[in-house]
Amino acid sequence: MRKSLTMIAMAVVLFTAAFMLFGCEGPQGPGGKDGKDGTNTGLLALEGFAPNARCGDCHTPGQDSLYFVAGRKYQWAQSRHALGGNSERNGASCAGCHTTEGFIQRMNGQTVTNQYQPSPPGCFACHSPHARAEFSLRKATAVTIGSNIAGVADALFDYGAGNVCVQCHQTRTMSPKMPGAPGPTDTVTITNERWYSHYGVQGQVLMGEGGFKFPGYTYRGNSNHSVNAAIKTKGCPTCHMVEQAYSPNLGTGKAGGHTMNIRYYTEEGALDTVYHLVSCNATGCHGANFFNETSYRNAIRPIEDSLHVLETLLTAKNWLTSSGTVRAGGTYGPLKITPAVKAGALYNFLLIEHDLSKGIHNTKYAQDLINSSIQALRTP
Numbered sequence: 001m002r003k004s005l006t007m008i009a010m011a012v013v014l015f016t017a018a019f020m021l022f023g024c025e026g027p028q029g030p031g032g033k034d035g036k037d038g039t040n041t042g043l044l045a046l047e048g049f050a051p052n053a054r055c056g057d058c059h060t061p062g063q064d065s066l067y068f069v070a071g072r073k074y075q076w077a078q079s080r081h082a083l084g085g086n087s088e089r090n091g092a093s094c095a096g097c098h099t100t101e102g103f104i105q106r107m108n109g110q111t112v113t114n115q116y117q118p119s120p121p122g123c124f125a126c127h128s129p130h131a132r133a134e135f136s137l138r139k140a141t142a143v144t145i146g147s148n149i150a151g152v153a154d155a156l157f158d159y160g161a162g163n164v165c166v167q168c169h170q171t172r173t174m175s176p177k178m179p180g181a182p183g184p185t186d187t188v189t190i191t192n193e194r195w196y197s198h199y200g201v202q203g204q205v206l207m208g209e210g211g212f213k214f215p216g217y218t219y220r221g222n223s224n225h226s227v228n229a230a231i232k233t234k235g236c237p238t239c240h241m242v243e244q245a246y247s248p249n250l251g252t253g254k255a256g257g258h259t260m261n262i263r264y265y266t267e268e269g270a271l272d273t274v275y276h277l278v279s280c281n282a283t284g285c286h287g288a289n290f291f292n293e294t295s296y297r298n299a300i301r302p303i304e305d306s307l308h309v310l311e312t313l314l315t316a317k318n319w320l321t322s323s324g325t326v327r328a329g330g331t332y333g334p335l336k337i338t339p340a341v342k343a344g345a346l347y348n349f350l351l352i353e354h355d356l357s358k359g360i361h362n363t364k365y366a367q368d369l370i371n372s373s374i375q376a377l378r379t380p
């Protein structure tokens with residue numbers, strides 16, 4: 001039933017389009033009466049076509065040199081957006097980020113509903129190609145990222161084209177919040193294994209927000225990435241979407257562009273990953289301090305190593321399970337941490353771990369949060 005409706009809808013669209021292209025025009029008749037309001041078919045997100053949409057601009061894979069839709073579709077198909085598998089997080093509270101349908105609702109200011117035929121974040125999430133007949137970003141305004149530390153204000157993320165990313169790569173609420181200025185005898189009681197700001201914390205870390213700062217520790221501030229002029233204008237795509245030039249083993253279409261990957265495998269079954277480092281070496285960025293595989297790995301090692309030290313300390317305290325999850329809720333019952341300030345170490349660990357960039361987004365900030373957390377746990 002649904003399928004045949006879709007077929008009819010497509011036939012109507014194609015017929016109308018053909019008519020727009022080939023139909024001959026007579027004198028215009030008088031306008032008709034307003035029609036009855038349609039009934040809600042459940043297709044809340046249906047946006048229709050712009051009157052000037054020329055199907056062939058985008059649907060001619062044989063000769064598309066305007067938008068390279070086929071190429072970009074191929075890149076996207078290899079991204080975690082397409083392959084991650086978490087678009088089955090399709091309930092109303094998850095679909096706003098995990099599905100294209102829910103995201104469109106959220107961006108339109110509609111109530112996000114359960115999505116029973118969800119598709120992962122795809123072309124129509126970040127763009128609105130049919131309704132606009134081009135590929136501008138659906139929304140590129142600054143995004144407020146909620147703070148999960150009591151008393152710390154929300155942050156306003158404003159990094160140009162990266163703003164669309166942070167519509168999803170942002171925090172979710174966490175309960176209880178990390179206390180902002182706990183007293184020496186205060187306790188935090190954690191009753192849920194998901195005591196963290198969800199997974200997309202990259203926007204916060206890039207800005208240098210969201211971490212718990214231990215009183216008395218001197219934090220050095222942010223790395224250049226937070227304020228770099230190119231990154232301020234283009235945000236996350238500066239590094240994640242720079243296209244790969246063709247070259248053997250550079251893996252055109254495996255990283256950069258709409259794959260949004262930086263780390264990738266050259267071929268299926270390859271043992272080691274390689275990195276797409278073209279953006280690091282751009283003028284205005286590292287330029288002469290050329291990054292290659294070796295120097296890149298050296299750059300991420302201190303964060304990887306110290307994060308591992310922090311994890312070991314947290315596991316030894318029994319705050320993390322051996323599989324790295326918060327030891328609270330379910331069969332574990334509540335996790336009580338006294339003095340509450342030390343919970344900041346657990347909170348910071350999960351922030352930097354979920355950022356997934358091994359500090360690259362904001363190395364100084366990440367390293368200081370890790371070091372201060374280690375120091376706090378080692379202080380009796």
Ligand code: HEC
Pocket residue numbers: 010013014017049053054055056057058059069073123129130132133134135
């Ligand atoms: C500005 C670019 C653009 C224009 C113009 C455009 N489309 Fe699309 N369309 C897309 C993209 C991108 C997709 C999703 C990727 C894909 O399926 O190729 C898509 C998907 C579709 C699909 C769904 C295909 C599927 O398998 O789900 C149909 C049907 C379609 N377009 C029809 C049309 C028709 C008819 C027109 C002209 C009236 C048109 N499009 C104009 C970009 C465009």
Ligand code: HEC
Pocket residue numbers: 080081083084085086087096097098099100103120121125126162164165166167168169236237240260261356
């Ligand atoms: C509609 C919401 C949404 C938008 C917009 C979005 N993402 Fe994502 N992104 C996700 C989700 C959800 C995942 C995880 C997918 C999964 O596991 O199914 C993800 C995964 C990723 C990953 C892979 C992470 C990993 O663990 O391997 C990268 C890299 C990424 N996104 C970068 C970006 C960039 C860069 C932008 C902006 C150009 C962006 N995303 C915009 C929702 C979004």
Ligand code: HEC
Pocket residue numbers: 086089093094095096097098167168169170171172198199200201354356
């Ligand atoms: C504000 C947007 C947003 C909402 C709402 C959201 N998520 Fe996510 N979620 C993300 C993003 C972005 C990622 C991918 C982060 C990455 O890999 O960097 C993600 C990743 C995940 C992952 C993968 C974690 C991993 O280890 O790779 C799971 C599982 C998940 N979300 C579950 C849920 C569930 C369940 C809900 C609803 C209760 C939900 N999410 C609501 C944005 C969101």
Ligand code: HEC
Pocket residue numbers: 067068069072073074076081121122123124125126127135136137161164234237241258
């Ligand atoms: C997760 C978000 C996201 C998804 C999904 C996505 N795009 Fe994009 N797209 C972007 C961003 C960000 C840019 C770069 C904008 C910039 O640099 O200013 C872009 C740029 C483009 C451009 C170049 C814009 C221009 O005017 O030349 C095209 C074409 C395009 N995307 C097509 C697609 C197609 C086709 C798909 C689906 C296969 C897709 N995009 C999916 C975020 C996304």
Ligand code: HEC
Pocket residue numbers: 162165166169202203204206225231235236237238239240261262263300355356357358360361
């Ligand atoms: C300065 C360049 C740069 C900028 C800007 C940047 N990233 Fe990254 N990102 C990286 C690097 C490098 C990695 C680490 C890749 C690795 O070593 O696995 C990474 C990792 C990630 C990952 C994990 C990917 C994976 O495969 O595990 C996600 C998700 C991500 N970034 C999202 C974002 C988002 C969202 C933004 C904007 C808020 C952003 N990034 C801005 C360079 C950047």
